Amino acid sequence: MRKLIFSLILAVAVMSAHTQSADWIEALLSQDSVNYADAALLVLEASDTLAAPTAVAAFTYATERGWLPRNSGADETANLSGLSLLIMGAFDIKGGLFYTITKSPHHAYRELTYRNIIQGRAYPLMPVSGDLLLFTVNRVLAIYGD
Numbered sequence: 487m488r489k490l491i492f493s494l495i496l497a498v499a500v501m502s503a504h505t506q507s508a509d510w511i512e513a514l515l516s517q518d519s520v521n522y523a524d525a526a527l528l529v530l531e532a533s534d535t536l537a538a539p540t541a542v543a544a545f546t547y548a549t550e551r552g553w554l555p556r557n558s559g560a561d562e563t564a565n566l567s568g569l570s571l572l573i574m575g576a577f578d579i580k581g582g583l584f585y586t587i588t589k590s591p592h593h594a595y596r597e598l599t600y601r602n603i604i605q606g607r608a609y610p611l612m613p614v615s616g617d618l619l620l621f622t623v624n625r626v627l628a629i630y631g632d
Contacts, residue, residue, distance in 0.1 A: 514616035523560035525569055525619055526553075532623050533576040548572055555591045567591035567610035569622065570598045577630050598622075603629065 514520060514528070523541035526548040530536040538544035545560040553575030555568045571594040574581060582600075585593040595610045603625045614622075 511620070514620060517616035519563045519613040520616055520619050521561050522548075522554055522558050522564045522568065522572075525564045525614065526572060528619060528623060529569075529572050529576045532627060535576045548575070551575060552589060564614040564619070565591075565610065566604065566608055566612045566614055566618075567595040569614050569619065570594035570604065570610075573598065573603075573622070573626055577626055579630065601629070 514524065521541075523545040526544040527538055527541040530538055530544045530548065536544060536547050538547060542560055545554070548554050549558075553572045555571060558568060568591050571589070571591040573579070574585070574594045574597065579597070579601075580586075581593065581597040584590075585597050592610055595604065598604045599608070603622060605625075
């Protein structure tokens with residue numbers, strides 16, 4: 487499973503105009519939990535929203551737009567609902583009524599679950615591993631990518 491995910495992400499990265507280095511992606515894959523800064527960098531570059539020079543710049547950009555949970559820190563471990571909010575914003579995915587009204591991480595999580603982007607045994611406060619981050623971004627690119 488890990489090799490499949492890595493192969494898919496590597497293929498997308500090679501074809502993308504804004505690619506991450508293979509070393510950085512390999513380092514992400516090995517992490518049991520990623521922080522919001524690294525998640526923001528990968529998601530923003532995958533969505534062609536911003537080619538940020540650093541993870542902190544990507545985090546700042548996403549925070550200013552309300553794409554990350556309130557009071558989250560750059561070094562804080564990302565959870566699945568926070569990642570969902572980031573993905574919904576960066577990929578400009580229109581949500582249902584409750585997401586549209588609240589723009590909350592919980593409703594973003596529910597929307598991505600409904601759309602089968604988040605699959606399997608998952609819960610909103612689940613820490614996001616490197617594998618899960620890359621798998622989720624790959625699912626979004628497969629469905630909403632250009």
